[in-house]
Amino acid sequence: MTKAADGGLRHRKKALMRQQLQQHALRLFLSQGYEATTVEMIATAAGVSHMTFFRYFPTKEDVVLADEYDPVLVARLAARPPTEPIWEKLRHAVLEGLAPLPAEAYAVLLQRTRLIFTVPALRARQWDQQHATEALILAALGYPTGERTAWVLVAAGLATLTTALSIWAEQDDVSALPNIINTAFDALLKGRLPYE
Template sequence: MNAPLPPTPPTGLRARKKAQTRRTIQDQALKLFLSQGYENTTVEEIAAAAGVSHMTFFRHFPTKEAVVETDDYDPMIVQLIQERPPDEDPLTALRRALAQGLEAVYATDREALLVRTRLVLRTPALRARVWENQYATEQLFAQALSVRQPGADPLRTRVLAAATLAALTTALTVWVESDGTEDLPTLVDQALQALHG
């Protein structure tokens, strides 16, 4: 397996500063959500904790929900899917791309991923948006598979992308239920292998 690829770092001083501000806002938001609850935390409190203005918050995140939902994982996974060998079957390509991407995320953002996933699963306002977010990710994964294998049956491609996301979501749910004591990469691999059975 190739070395994991972290999300591509932004180039240029302005882009790096923007990415750092965004990361600071997310970090401070997660701390506040943990200490006082998602519903009890305001955008103003998040902005103040991050040392930015209310308007700066909204330049980076259109809503409070977006602070939890937004990450750079999908583009990284799409790139990894597209880079899989063209002769690899789609499910194997998805499984290996996700394993490689998850290895990078787990090594650098494990705690933030656990907190964010727990918030999504336990907060009704966030849980209600899961389908919309998964639909967007499903489309990205299906497009990446189509790039690898032009002319593949579009319905089959979408079903494979949707099934993969369902397996991934189940693994994340089990991981949160274990309070992060289980190894997420192992859970994801087991869930995705179940699709081959």
């Protein structure tokens, strides 16, 4: 039987290669621009052929967009008190997921976020990914897919979150993200501009 546990050499090499590709890609994108960097260049920088690149990432975009935050968010959401309103669940789940990150991670995340919001191809794919998470979140909250009211609320909540990210990307305080998120959700809850 062929069953190399997680510690197998193969597994380690794969994880390493994936990381290498991502790091070289990000470095090249930031220094020369996204379009000016070909997949060939990234692969060569990582010491492999372009085919290997595409075996790790289905598209050039995915090398930037691949992230591991969704499962964390889902777990946190499910752990929130059931009576809490959706938007509060979302707000706090995100903040809780962000809190344990080391300061350095924020800097990288900000760089990545700026890149994504700057490059049209990345931006478009990012929106699409985000809407794909809607289904995940609805499931995590225990709503059947198709529950329209909950769907609308989750979509609005996610839009708020993205707007917060967008605002974060446009200013220079790396540590401002939690505050921005809170302000954004406060605005959503008031929701009555111009009056009141």
